[in-house]
Structures are given as C-alpha cells and as structure tokens.
Amino acid sequence: MLVIRDLEKIYKGTTKGVSDISLHVEKGDIYAFIGHNGAGKTTLLKAITGIHEFDKGTVLIDGLDITKEPEEVKRRIAYVPDNPDIYEYMTGIQYLNFIADVFGISKADREARIAEYAGRFEITDSLGDLVSGYSHGMKQKLVLISALLHEPKLLIMDEPFVGLDPKAAFLLKEIMRSMTDAGCAIFFSTHVLDVAEKLCNKVAIIKEGHLVTSGLMSEVVKDQSSLESIFMETVDNKE
Amino acid sequence: MNSFLTIWKSEMVNYAGLNVYRHTKDPSDRKRRTALLCVFVFLFVVAVGYIAGASFAFEEFGIGRVIPMLYPALAMMIAFMIGVLKARGNLYRVRDRELLSSLPIRSMPVAAARLMKMYVDGLIAAVIVIVPSFLVYGIAEHAGATFWLMIVPAILILPILPVALAAWVGIAFAALIARVRHKVLAEVLLAVIVVVGMMALSFAVTGSSTVNMNLGAITQDQGGDKLSQKEMNDRVAKQAAETLEKLEAKTPFVKTWGSWFSGKKPAGLLILATVSLAALLITAFVIGRNLFAISGRLAPVTMHRDYKMTALQSHSVLEALVRKEAGRYFSSGLYVSNTIIGPVLAVVLAVVMAVFGPEELIRKIGNLPVAMHPTAALPFLLSVPFCMMTVTSSSISAEGKNWWITKSLPIATGDILNAKLLFNLLLFAPFYLVAELVLLFTVRVGVMQRLWLLVVPLVYIVFAVVLGLFLNLRFPKFKWENEAEVVKQSAAVALGILSVFTALIPTAGLLMLPDGPADLVTAVVVAVVAAATVLLYHRIMNTDLLRLGD
Numbered sequence: 139m140l141v142i143r144d145l146e147k148i149y150k151g152t153t154k155g156v157s158d159i160s161l162h163v164e165k166g167d168i169y170a171f172i173g174h175n176g177a178g179k180t181t182l183l184k185a186i187t188g189i190h191e192f193d194k195g196t197v198l199i200d201g202l203d204i205t206k207e208p209e210e211v212k213r214r215i216a217y218v219p220d221n222p223d224i225y226e227y228m229t230g231i232q233y234l235n236f237i238a239d240v241f242g243i244s245k246a247d248r249e250a251r252i253a254e255y256a257g258r259f260e261i262t263d264s265l266g267d268l269v270s271g272y273s274h275g276m277k278q279k280l281v282l283i284s285a286l287l288h289e290p291k292l293l294i295m296d297e298p299f300v301g302l303d304p305k306a307a308f309l310l311k312e313i314m315r316s317m318t319d320a321g322c323a324i325f326f327s328t329h330v331l332d333v334a335e336k337l338c339n340k341v342a343i344i345k346e347g348h349l350v351t352s353g354l355m356s357e358v359v360k361d362q363s364s365l366e367s368i369f370m371e372t373v374d375n376k377e
Numbered sequence: 378m379n380s381f382l383t384i385w386k387s388e389m390v391n392y393a394g395l396n397v398y399r400h401t402k403d404p405s406d407r408k409r410r411t412a413l414l415c416v417f418v419f420l421f422v423v424a425v426g427y428i429a430g431a432s433f434a435f436e437e438f439g440i441g442r443v444i445p446m447l448y449p450a451l452a453m454m455i456a457f458m459i460g461v462l463k464a465r466g467n468l469y470r471v472r473d474r475e476l477l478s479s480l481p482i483r484s485m486p487v488a489a490a491r492l493m494k495m496y497v498d499g500l501i502a503a504v505i506v507i508v509p510s511f512l513v514y515g516i517a518e519h520a521g522a523t524f525w526l527m528i529v530p531a532i533l534i535l536p537i538l539p540v541a542l543a544a545w546v547g548i549a550f551a552a553l554i555a556r557v558r559h560k561v562l563a564e565v566l567l568a569v570i571v572v573v574g575m576m577a578l579s580f581a582v583t584g585s586s587t588v589n590m591n592l593g594a595i596t597q598d599q600g601g602d603k604l605s606q607k608e609m610n611d612r613v614a615k616q617a618a619e620t621l622e623k624l625e626a627k628t629p630f631v632k633t634w635g636s637w638f639s640g641k642k643p644a645g646l647l648i649l650a651t652v653s654l655a656a657l658l659i660t661a662f663v664i665g666r667n668l669f670a671i672s673g674r675l676a677p678v679t680m681h682r683d684y685k686m687t688a689l690q691s692h693s694v695l696e697a698l699v700r701k702e703a704g705r706y707f708s709s710g711l712y713v714s715n716t717i718i719g720p721v722l723a724v725v726l727a728v729v730m731a732v733f734g735p736e737e738l739i740r741k742i743g744n745l746p747v748a749m750h751p752t753a754a755l756p757f758l759l760s761v762p763f764c765m766m767t768v769t770s771s772s773i774s775a776e777g778k779n780w781w782i783t784k785s786l787p788i789a790t791g792d793i794l795n796a797k798l799l800f801n802l803l804l805f806a807p808f809y810l811v812a813e814l815v816l817l818f819t820v821r822v823g824v825m826q827r828l829w830l831l832v833v834p835l836v837y838i839v840f841a842v843v844l845g846l847f848l849n850l851r852f853p854k855f856k857w858e859n860e861a862e863v864v865k866q867s868a869a870v871a872l873g874i875l876s877v878f879t880a881l882i883p884t885a886g887l888l889m890l891p892d893g894p895a896d897l898v899t900a901v902v903v904a905v906v907a908a909a910t911v912l913l914y915h916r917i918m919n920t921d922l923l924r925l926g927d
Binding site: 151184188189190191209210211212213219224225226227232236237239240241242266267268270 | 394480
C-alpha cells in the first residue's frame with residue numbers, strides 16, 4: 139500500500155530532515171512510527187502525504203507515485219496532522235461538508251458517515267458551532283471524522299491520540315482495527331508506546347532523521363522485553 | 378470546475394466575517410460585530426451619497442460628460458488599491474497550505490478561487506462608485522437604452538483588470554519574500570513602499586496643473602470683492618469645462634474611454650472585457666503553477682544552531698515585559714507593516730515640508746477659497762500620521778492564545794500595561810526625533826511655533842498610544858485565526874483610527890485662523906489632549922486583567 143524508497147528531505151539552510159528512509163506498509167498493517175521529538179517523524183509524514191516536497195527517493199501509494207500523480211494519490215489517503223489546525227471560521231458541519239465536497243462524496247453517503255462518526259465520537263450536538271469554540275480534543279475528533287469520510291485506503295496520522303479523551307481514544311483504536319480488517323493500512327506516529335505495542339503489527343523507530351529499526355512488532359520486541367525498553371536502548375545508543 | 382466551486386465557497390463562506398456573525402454564541406462578540414456592521418453600512422451609505430452628490434455637481438456645472446470618464450477609472454483605481462493591499466495575504470497563505478495540499482485538489486482552482494475573492498472586493502467598490510454616478514448621469518442626460526443596458530456589464534467587467542494587475546503585485550511580493558531570509562523585514566519594506574508610493578501618486582495627481590483648478594481665484598472678482606453664488610457657479614463651470622477640454626485635448630484616450638461607458642461606443646467595453654478576462658486567466662495560471670510551493674516558503678525559517686549554555690542576563694520585570702512585547706511585535710510582518718506606516722509617513726511628511734515648505738505643500742494639495750496659515754497647523758499636521766495606527770490598539774488582542782501566560786504569571790497589572798505603552802512609545806521615538814530634526818534645520822518659524830512643533834506631536838503620540846490600549850482593553854479579541862483580524866480589522870483598531878480626527882480638526886481649524894489666536898488655541902488643545910491622556914491612563918490602570926478573555 140505504501141512503499142518508501144531511499145527518501146531524503148533536508149530543510150534548506152539546515153542539516154535537519156530525514157534521509158535514507160525505506161519502508162513498506164502493506165494492506166492490513168497498523169504501522170507505528172516512533173522517535174523522540176525532532177527526530178523527523180512529522181517531516182516524513184508530510185513528505186509522503188505530498189505536503190512537503192522531498193529531495194530524493196520514491197513514495198508509492200497503492201502503486202502510484204506521489205510526485206507524479208498527487209491528486210490521485212491524495213484521493214486514496216487521509217492525513218491527520220499533529221495539530222488540528224482547521225478553518226476556525228467555519229462550523230463543524232460546514233468543515234465536514236467542505237471536505238466531503240472536495241472528495242466528491244455523495245449526499246447520502248456523507249450524511250450517513252457524518253451521522254455515524256459524529257455519533258460515535260459524541261460531537262453531533264456541537265457540529266453547528268464554530269470550530270473556534272471547540273476544545274483541542276473536539277477539533278481532533280472533527281479532523282478524524284473528516285479523514286474517515288471518504289473511506290481512505292491508507293490512513294496517515296501524526297500523534298492521533300493527543301488530546302483525545304479515553305473513550306475517544308478507545309473508539310479510534312477500534313476504528314483503526316476495523317479499517318485494517320477491511321483491507322486498509324494505517325501508518326501513524328505516536329509517543330504512546332504501550333498503545334503502539336498492543337495495537338500495531340509493525341513498528342519503525344527513527345533517530346536523528348535515520349531509521350534505526352523497522353519490521354514486525356513481534357520481531358522488534360522479543361521475549362520478555364517491551365517496546366519501551368527497546369526504544370530506550372535504541373535512542374540512547376550513541377553508536 | 379467542481380474543485381474551484383468548492384474552494385471558492387470555502388473562501389466566501391466567511392466573507393466580511395458573516396459566517397462567524399451568523400453562528401457565534403458569544404453575546405459580546407455578536408454585539409461587537411453588529412456595531413462593526415453598522416459602521417460598514419454607514420460608510421457604504423456615505424460613500425454612495427458622496428458619489429451621487431459629486432455626480433450631481435458635475436451635471437449642475439454642465440460637465441456631466443466627465444462622469445463616464447472619471448468614475449469607471451476611479452472604480453478601477455480603488456479595486457486596484459484594495460487588491461494591492463490584500464493580494465499577498467489573500468493569494469499566498471501559510472496557514473491553510475498544509476490542509477489544502479494534503480487534499481486531492483490542484484493548485485490552479487485554489488488560485489482561481491482566491492482571485493475570485495479579490496474580484497468580489499473590487500466588485501463591491503465598482504457598485505459603490507458606478508451605480509450612483511451612472512444613475513445621476515443617465516437621468517440627467519436622458520441616456521438611451523444602450524447606456525442603461527450597459528451598467529451591469531460595466532460593473533462586472535471593471536474590477537477584473539485591476540484585480541489581475543494587483544495580483545501581479547502580490548505575486549512579485551510573495552516571490553521576493555519567499556527568496557529572502559529576513560521575511561518580516563522584506564514584508565515591512567514592501568508594505569511601506571506600496572503605501573508611500575500610493576500617497577505620492579495621489580499627491581502627484583492632485584497637484585497636477587492639468588486637473589487642478591484655482592478655486593481661490595474663482596471666488597473673487599478682479600477687484601478682490603466676493604462674488605455672488607450664481608456668478609461663482611458660472612465661473613466654476615467655465616473653468617471646469619476648460620480644464621476638461623484641456624485634458625481631452627492632451628489625452629485623447631480619455632474621450633474614447635468615456636464613450637465606451639456612455640453608450641456611444643459600447644464595443645469598447647467588449648475589448649476591455651476580452652483584455653481583462655485574458656489577463657485574469659493568465660494570472661490564475663501563473664499563480665496556480667507555484668501556489669503551494671511559494672506559500673510554503675513564506676513562513677519564517679529559523680536556522681538551527683547548537684546552543685551552548687552561556688551566562689544569562691537578568692532584567693527587571695518591566696524590562697522583561699518590554700522585551701517580550703518587542704519580540705512579539707517584530708515576529709509579525711503584518712503587525713509591523715500595519716503600524717509602522719504612520720511613523721514613516723510622519724518622517725516623509727517632515728521631509729516633504731523641508732523640501733517644499735508648508736505654504737507650497739498646501740498649495741500643491743489644492744487651493745481653497747480662504748486664507749491659509751500652514752505654519753500654525755504644522756504641529757498638528759505632523760501629529761496626524763502618528764495617530765493613524767498604534768501598536769497598543771491591538772497589543773492585548775495580539776496575545777491571542779498566549780494570553781493565559783501573562784494572566785498566570787505573578788505580574789502586576791501596571792507592569793503588564795506599562796510595558797505595552799512603553800514599547801509603543803520607544804518604537805515611535807526614533808521617528809519622532811528624526812522628523813523633529815529634519816524640521817528643526819529646514820522650517821523657519823518663531824520660538825513659540827518651534828516649541829509647539831516639539832510639544833504637540835509628543836502629546837499626541839502619548840495620547841494615541843494610551844487611547845489605543847484603552848480601546849483594546851474595552852474591545853479585546855483573543856480568538857482569532859488570522860492576525861489581520863486583530864491588527865487590521867478589529868473594533869479597537871477601527872476606533873483608534875478615529876483619534877486622527879483629534880489632530881485633524883485642530884489642523885483644519887488652525888489653517889484658517891489668523892496667527893494671533895493660534896497660540897492660544899494650540900495651548901488649549903494641548904491641555905485638553907493631555908488631560909484626556911491622564912484620565913485614560915488612570916482608567917487603564919484600574920482594569921481587572923484577570924477578567925479579560927474569560
């Protein structure tokens with residue numbers, strides 16, 4: 139579903155960014171992407187979603203190259219940013235309707251899906267309010283709903299659990315599992331290592347812009363160790 | 378087409394803040410927005426009335442044919458000026474770049490939708506200018522069916538070309554800012570150049586001998602006696618007709634231009650429409666090609682340097698707060714460019730005074746049928762630019778989501794507010810000093826006049842700064858998405874601009890007063906303004922900051 143080959147993105151005038159990144163996310167994968175602050179997680183996520191241009195490498199999503207067919211690729215994916223920065227002058231329902239318009243979702247489908255997800259995330263009552271009045275968690279729920287509206291084949295999320303209440307976090311995990319059961323793939327960054335360990339079948343660890351570990355969770359976390367101890371060992375290793 | 382309509386809808390949904398007005402549940406916000414809406418409606422009515430009145434006067438003086446020449450050009454000029462001021466911010470936005478670039482939309486429809494939003498701004502200007510003037514012209518000249526049928530197409534066509542041209546200014550600015558490292562400085566410099574350029578252009582047009590009439594000479598006969606109203610009207614009409622004929626002879630296109638809109642040569646309108654649409658399409662294409670890339674490069678970039686712990690300096694609370702204010706202020710190109718224009722214009726005004734002298738400057742602005750005393754009005758005239766836009770009128774609102782930091786720290790209200798006042802005064806001080814120095818060595822006035830030249834602007838600067846903070850405390854706005862909402866469009870800023878009139882009214886009054894009572898009038902005005910400043914300062918210091926932004 140997602141193939142990243144030798145990707146490099148260095149910010150101009152700096153040495154910061156990511157390089158030599160190669161990853162393969164397959165259908166049905168829930169792939170965790172972990173690393174310390176500033177390691178390059180968001181940079182990589184933005185590069186593969188077409189938000190940032192990158193200097194080298196290839197990103198294929200569902201067999202399509204993000205640099206050659208960006209619109210087609212973006213129709214198949216959804217991106218949830220780390221900060222739910224959305225149009226605050228719109229009401230929640232106006233924003234969801236805007237996203238539904240962009241993806242060309244039929245009237246019946248959008249109504250059914252918004253009703254379903256807004257009900258499950260318990261924000262139906264607030265959809266008529268301006269987004270500017272939403273709490274961080276409510277904005278996050280709204281962004282998650284907007285990401286699910288067009289039933290993406292690949293869901294890319296940057297710290298999706300930040301700001302969510304326990305019930306919404308539980309619900310998101312349920313949705314993630316049911317999506318991958320249906321053949322979708324999920325690639326997301328997180329600092330919540332317990333969740334990553336229990337929820338994901340694959341994991342990648344990034345340090346200072348380079349992948350240091352990636353593969354099946356069962357292979358990365360062996361025997362009696364935990365993802366937390368593996369992560370601490372990996373990032374503390376000065377080489 | 379679908380993408381274009383979707384994006385255009387999202388651009389227009391909150392046009393003039395209407396969507397927020399419709400959905401806001403905050404009663405004070407609704408009240409504020411209602412008041413602003415009333416002000417806009419009032420200004421709309423005043424503008425329409427002014428245009429209609431001026432058109433009626435043209436007809437009365439027998440030069441009605443100037444209407445289809447002048448007003449379409451005026452509508453285009455206003456659309457261009459609004460476009461230039463808004464182009465960069467409207468077309469290239471950093472804030473929603475990531476959201477839009479993560480969606481399956483090409484940048485071309487986004488560019489087209491944003492251009493269309495600018496077009497709507499121009500369209501409103503065209504309606505205000507064309508509808509009243511053409512109605513007066515059509516009725517007074519008994520215009521034919523062609524003229525009446527052309528009004529709506531003319532209104533729709535007129536803003537297209539200026540919007541496309543203004544967009545090119547936006548493209549140039551964005552491309553330039555995207556390339557340089559000091560983006561805030563570049564944005565400020567470009568904004569200053571645009572405003573000063575526009576004022577210079579307007580000054581040049583007003584001062585042009587081709588269009589300027591000597592009204593002073595018209596109101597008196599050769600013996601110096603005053604003429605009757607009818608005689609005066611006849612003279613004005615005669616001189617206006619002569620001026621117009623001179624203009625038509627000098628620039629034949631003016632006459633042709635007029636015939637396009639008067640219904641005599643409607644094919645010209647078709648040419649204008651074709652050229653305008655072609656220009657708009659080319660502009661949309663050029664913007665669309667690099668929209669997201671340029672928008673991404675407009676965000677300030679910070680160089681990463683490995684920090685090494687060094688000895689830190691300690692500051693008093695007030696100094697730390699002033700430094701914080703300076704950091705906040707200089708981090709925003711929009712904030713700086715919007716508030717630095719006034720002081721820059723004060724220096725420009727001082728230089729212009731130095732070059733031309735006060736008497737010549739007044740003559741260039743336009744001769745009025747009264748005796749003028751520009752030196753008496755000079756101190757107040759110099760105060761006007763300083764009052765235009767203060768930092769304090771948006772310094773509380775500019776805290777936005779960071780307001781909790783100030784509120785949660787153990788700082789006295791006095792320190793917080795004094796720091797905001799002090800920073801604004803420190804910012805204006807160099808401009809005041811330069812303007813004063815320029816005038817000190819160039820303008821020859823008496824001792825008393827020299828004293829007023831020093832004192833009056835100083836008193837007005839302090840007054841405007843204190844008034845700005847007072848208004849912002851009365852009308853704070855912490856929830857905003859775009860800085861422009863607080864820096865350019867907030868109620869506090871709009872009301873703060875009114876302080877200009879406190880300097881403009883004495884300027885106009887003193888221009889016409891004999892020199893004798895001028896000192897007395899100046900002293901009284903200075904005393905009143907100083908007293909108002911002290912009163913406002915006391916009111917400010919009694920503000921309960923903890924209740925703000927709840």
